[in-house]
Amino acid sequence: MANPQWLWFLSRGSGIVLLVLFTAVMALGIAVRLGWASRRWPRFAVAELHRALALFAVALLGLHVVTALADPYVTIGWTATVLPFLSPYRTAAIGLGTLAADLGAAVLLTSVLRHRLGFRAWRAVHWLAYLAWPAAFGHALSAGGGDLHTGWVAAVIWGSAAVAAVTVTARLAVRIRQVPGPRPGTPAKLPGARR
Amino acid sequence: MTRYETGLCLPAPHRAGTALPRLLPGAPADVTSPASLRAHLRRHGPRPSCGGDRAHRQRLIDEVERSHLTGRGGAAFPAAVKLRALAAAPRIPVVIANGVEGEPASAKDKVLLMSAPHLVLDGAVCAAELTGAGEAVIVAHEAAWETVRIAAAERRAADYDPVPVRVLAAAAGFTAGEASAVVHWAGRGAPVPTGRPPRLGGPGRRPAALVSNVETLAHLALIMRHGASWFRAAGTPAEPGSMLVTILGEVRYPGVYEIEPGTPVSCLLELAGGTTAEPGALLIGGYFGTWAAAADALPLPFSAAGLSPVGAVPGAGVLAVLPARACGLAETARLTRYLADSSAGQCGPCIFGLGAIARELEQAAALGGCDLPAVRRWLRDVTGRGACRHPDGTALMVASALRVFRAEITLHERGRCSAISSAAVLPVREPAP
Amino acid sequence: MTSPARLAVDPIACDGRGLCAELLPGLITLDDWGFPVIARGDIPASLQKEAAAVARLCPRLALRLEQAAPNSPDRGQIPPRRSSRLVLRPDTGVRRPGS
Numbered sequence: 001m002a003n004p005q006w007l008w009f010l011s012r013g014s015g016i017v018l019l020v021l022f023t024a025v026m027a028l029g030i031a032v033r034l035g036w037a038s039r040r041w042p043r044f045a046v047a048e049l050h051r052a053l054a055l056f057a058v059a060l061l062g063l064h065v066v067t068a069l070a071d072p073y074v075t076i077g078w079t080a081t082v083l084p085f086l087s088p089y090r091t092a093a094i095g096l097g098t099l100a101a102d103l104g105a106a107v108l109l110t111s112v113l114r115h116r117l118g119f120r121a122w123r124a125v126h127w128l129a130y131l132a133w134p135a136a137f138g139h140a141l142s143a144g145g146g147d148l149h150t151g152w153v154a155a156v157i158w159g160s161a162a163v164a165a166v167t168v169t170a171r172l173a174v175r176i177r178q179v180p181g182p183r184p185g186t187p188a189k190l191p192g193a194r195r
Numbered sequence: 196m197t198r199y200e201t202g203l204c205l206p207a208p209h210r211a212g213t214a215l216p217r218l219l220p221g222a223p224a225d226v227t228s229p230a231s232l233r234a235h236l237r238r239h240g241p242r243p244s245c246g247g248d249r250a251h252r253q254r255l256i257d258e259v260e261r262s263h264l265t266g267r268g269g270a271a272f273p274a275a276v277k278l279r280a281l282a283a284a285p286r287i288p289v290v291i292a293n294g295v296e297g298e299p300a301s302a303k304d305k306v307l308l309m310s311a312p313h314l315v316l317d318g319a320v321c322a323a324e325l326t327g328a329g330e331a332v333i334v335a336h337e338a339a340w341e342t343v344r345i346a347a348a349e350r351r352a353a354d355y356d357p358v359p360v361r362v363l364a365a366a367a368g369f370t371a372g373e374a375s376a377v378v379h380w381a382g383r384g385a386p387v388p389t390g391r392p393p394r395l396g397g398p399g400r401r402p403a404a405l406v407s408n409v410e411t412l413a414h415l416a417l418i419m420r421h422g423a424s425w426f427r428a429a430g431t432p433a434e435p436g437s438m439l440v441t442i443l444g445e446v447r448y449p450g451v452y453e454i455e456p457g458t459p460v461s462c463l464l465e466l467a468g469g470t471t472a473e474p475g476a477l478l479i480g481g482y483f484g485t486w487a488a489a490a491d492a493l494p495l496p497f498s499a500a501g502l503s504p505v506g507a508v509p510g511a512g513v514l515a516v517l518p519a520r521a522c523g524l525a526e527t528a529r530l531t532r533y534l535a536d537s538s539a540g541q542c543g544p545c546i547f548g549l550g551a552i553a554r555e556l557e558q559a560a561a562l563g564g565c566d567l568p569a570v571r572r573w574l575r576d577v578t579g580r581g582a583c584r585h586p587d588g589t590a591l592m593v594a595s596a597l598r599v600f601r602a603e604i605t606l607h608e609r610g611r612c613s614a615i616s617s618a619a620v621l622p623v624r625e626p627a628p
Numbered sequence: 629m630t631s632p633a634r635l636a637v638d639p640i641a642c643d644g645r646g647l648c649a650e651l652l653p654g655l656i657t658l659d660d661w662g663f664p665v666i667a668r669g670d671i672p673a674s675l676q677k678e679a680a681a682v683a684r685l686c687p688r689l690a691l692r693l694e695q696a697a698p699n700s701p702d703r704g705q706i707p708p709r710r711s712s713r714l715v716l717r718p719d720t721g722v723r724r725p726g727s
Contacts, residue, residue: 388642389694540638541641542639543639543662543663544639544659544661545639547661547663576660576665580659580665582638582640
């Protein structure tokens with residue numbers, strides 16, 4: 001009995017909010033890594049905000065997917081929301097979104113379980129976030145369609161892109177003090193030394 | 196100690212067969228011609244059998260306990276306790292003979308491996324039998340690796356040992372000799388400490404590891420042949436047996452000597468041909484050891500109990516003599532820089548703390564100022580905050596230097612140095628890249 | 629009420645990020661290089677929740693809440709995760725280097 005137009009607005013609206021949210025989550029994640037903090041926002045607060053927004057974003061993502069599925073005007077099919085590039089409607093555009101969601105789900109799941117997985121495994125999956133964001137952005141551009149011409153929507157989209165570009169550049173450019181890794185001794189070049 | 200009261204360093208009277216040397220060859224042998232298996236058997240007799248049922252092995256470990264054999268790698272940990280713990284472990288252990296000798300001032304393990312490899316192998320195999328281990332691994336310093344490999348091959352050809360023996364070359368670097376680092380290296384990991392306790396392994400295959408210094412295992416091999424009373428016939432009641440020491444620095448004949456614990460330090464220097472210049476300070480135990488003023492240390496017995504007035508222990512058996520003409524502060528700064536650079540580089544407090552201490556000491560040695568309160572704070576801060584005892588040992592050495600060279604530090608702060616020569620005395624190898 | 633616990637840091641995993649000292653200034657201070665120095669002894673009951681939060685939040689997973697053991701070391705050191713199962717427990721003896 002849901003009004004189809006209403007579903008459409010909810011789906012698109014949540015989409016824009018999601019782009020903003022995921023951009024913020026990524027920026028905050030970079031802020032945590034680079035140690036950006038202030039007196040009002042100490043490092044642990046930045047870390048907690050990163051977590052909280054991520055959880056909220058994933059919840060909203062659920063709404064975004066459900067409203068898109070429920071919309072009678074487009075046929076996506078629930079399998080396409082789990083596996084990318086299966087939707088008969090705008091395969092590439094929806095596929096990118098599904099890809100972003102899948103990667104995001106992996107990041108979230110491993111983060112929730114990270115104490116069990118250990119640091120290395122958790123970090124390896126967490127880096128997929130840097131793939132998830134471009135996928136989400138690509139989804140926004142290709143699925144956005146006509147809305148992209150609306151002033152404020154374009155401003156939001158390109159503003160998010162700018163924030164992403166700046167923070168990722170900072171992440172790559174800023175030299176973080178590393179506690180150097182293990183410095184193994186010169187492996188003996190003698191024949192008996194295996195390696 | 197009566198035989199030393201006359202001021203002469205007379206050898207101790209011993210029952211027949213219990214005298215020194217026990218580990219090292221009898222005649223001043225060339226260390227490049229190690230004993231063959233046959234020569235080893237001629238001198239020491241057949242390999243002791245340390246296997247058997249549980250009760251029998253426990254009785255043998257009791258014998259080791261009666262001998263009061265302690266580790267010769269620096270920690271002086273009771274050997275019997277280690278053996279018992281591994282024998283009782285639920286998983287089949289591995290015996291690792293630690294002949295890495297990452298300490299640049301120490302040469303005793305290399306010399307032992309090069310001149311008596313079969314004794315070490317006997318001991319390692321015996322320890323394997325006692326603990327029910329599946330394998331004995333000898334990790335040997337590069338210089339001695341070939342000799343040990345040949346000895347192990349000789350035994351393999353004669354089907355001599357009941358457990359497989361593997362010989363590995365050690366990685367270079369000071370921390371490579373740390374127990375968990377050796378285990379990690381033997382298990383195909385990097386030769387860096389993994390944090391206590393030492394553990395061997397890959398996923399699913401995690402035996403416990405008995406890590407023992409090669410000298411300790413050599414003593415074990417002899418105790419199993421001759422018994423605890425024989426072992427205790429030398430040395431002091433509290434610290435029995437014999438030990439290998441490396442004497443270096445301002446002595447005529449620097450090298451490795453086999454001595455009895457309790458021998459006065461002055462007699463050790465005589466053994467090494469006497470000092471070639473007036474001694475100023477001694478570094479006792481190794482680079483993690485303790486500095487002591489020569490005048491204070493010379494009359495003391497070389498044992499844990501005997502050296503306590505200067506706060507030292509025999510440790511890895513290193514006795515380094517610094518001449519009076521050299522600058523103790525400069526020497527300490529060099530050692531500290533070497534130790535800081537030798538850090539495995541895994542823990543922040545060790546990397547940054549030792550680096551800061553080294554920098555401050557170098558500045559002081561170069562006649563700049565020295566922020567002593569800061570150095571003391573850093574010495575406190577690095578202790579116990581790494582995954583191994585590398586920072587702790589360095590801090591102990593530096594703390595003793597601050598005490599012993601206090602006058603020198605004050606002199607340096609005023610822009611002067613009492614030393615005549617600035618040549619380096621103690622060896623530092625290039626740390627591993 | 630939970631039994632007495634201690635906070636322990638894995639020195640190899642720790643990076644000196646400093647979130648822990650922000651959350652528990654009473655228990656954790658930073659040394660001159662930003663690495664945590666944990667106060668000895670058990671965590672007071674009033675701070676148990678914060679301590680659990682700190683262990684959860686550490687970005688390197690370097691902090692752990694441990695049940696206080698009779699011979700656990702003073703400085704709050706724990707073995708790193710890869711060797712978390714103890715295989716050898718000598719009853720006595722101070723680990724000096726070179727053993």
